[in-house]
Amino acid sequence: MKWNKGIMQKENQNGTQELMKDIAKGLLYNHARINANTVKTLEATSFLYALVELLNEKGLISIDELDERKKQVAERLVKVFIESGIGLLYQDPEEDKYTFKQEANVDCLSRLHICKSICCKFPFALSKQDVEEGIIRWEFGRPYLIAHNPDGYCSHLDGKTYKCTVRDHRPVPCRGFNCQDNEKWHVWLDYNKKILNPELKEQIGQGNDKIYSCPATKFKREANDEK
Numbered sequence: 001m002k003w004n005k006g007i008m009q010k011e012n013q014n015g016t017q018e019l020m021k022d023i024a025k026g027l028l029y030n031h032a033r034i035n036a037n038t039v040k041t042l043e044a045t046s047f048l049y050a051l052v053e054l055l056n057e058k059g060l061i062s063i064d065e066l067d068e069r070k071k072q073v074a075e076r077l078v079k080v081f082i083e084s085g086i087g088l089l090y091q092d093p094e095e096d097k098y099t100f101k102q103e104a105n106v107d108c109l110s111r112l113h114i115c116k117s118i119c120c121k122f123p124f125a126l127s128k129q130d131v132e133e134g135i136i137r138w139e140f141g142r143p144y145l146i147a148h149n150p151d152g153y154c155s156h157l158d159g160k161t162y163k164c165t166v167r168d169h170r171p172v173p174c175r176g177f178n179c180q181d182n183e184k185w186h187v188w189l190d191y192n193k194k195i196l197n198p199e200l201k202e203q204i205g206q207g208n209d210k211i212y213s214c215p216a217t218k219f220k221r222e223a224n225d226e227k
């Protein structure tokens with residue numbers, strides 16, 4: 001037995017070392033990319049500033065005009081940036097989940113056999129607290145939206161009991177979601193009679209398609225769907 005334990009410890013150590021090596025490689029790559037991009041950004045910025053100075057000196061543009069146009073273009077680009085799914089998403093404003101006071105008062109346990117925790121299919125952004133804590137998984141292709149399985153459910157949901165496996169650490173939107181009167185997600189056709197809204201699945205599908213349409217995640221989901 002001792003002999004087996006020794007082998008297992010060694011295997012665990014080797015596994016950890018391999019993992020550390022992989023992480024170090026990934027970090028090295030990222031730092032190299034950031035350095036290369038910073039150099040390119042500095043170069044492009046220098047050209048741009050030089051051009052603006054020259055055009056201004058020659059009386060072809062005024063700085064006020066340029067500032068106004070810059071504002072318009074920036075607004076346009078921010079919109080494209082958000083729509084393309086390149087940016088980071090965080091809860092804003094952020095609240096401490098462990099002192100969050102507005103927990104929803106829903107009798108989930110008596111409804112689970114009907115709703116099958118359909119609210120755990122909704123996409124939402126994590127808070128910095130969730131991400132730094134490192135317990136709640138997020139979509140690598142779309143930081144920092146909560147991670148979903150190929151079946152559309154949050155990866156922390158127990159697929160048999162429909163209960164949350166990280167209940168004590170669940171994010172604020174999970175704590176605060178009230179399916180009785182939510183403005184965006186109409187879970188129930190009749191809350192009191194416990195009749196589900198038949199159009200909800202379609203609404204979730206459309207919402208998720210829009211959110212998960214950035215190429216990296218789309219590829220991952222399509223690949224998983226084929227299994």
Ligand code: SF4
Binds near residue numbers: 187
């Ligand atoms: S909040 Fe509503 S939809 Fe979500 S698990 Fe509870 S009863 Fe079901």
Ligand code: SF4
Binds near residue numbers: 157158166
């Ligand atoms: S963290 Fe828990 S409550 Fe929140 S979506 Fe995931 S399974 Fe549902």
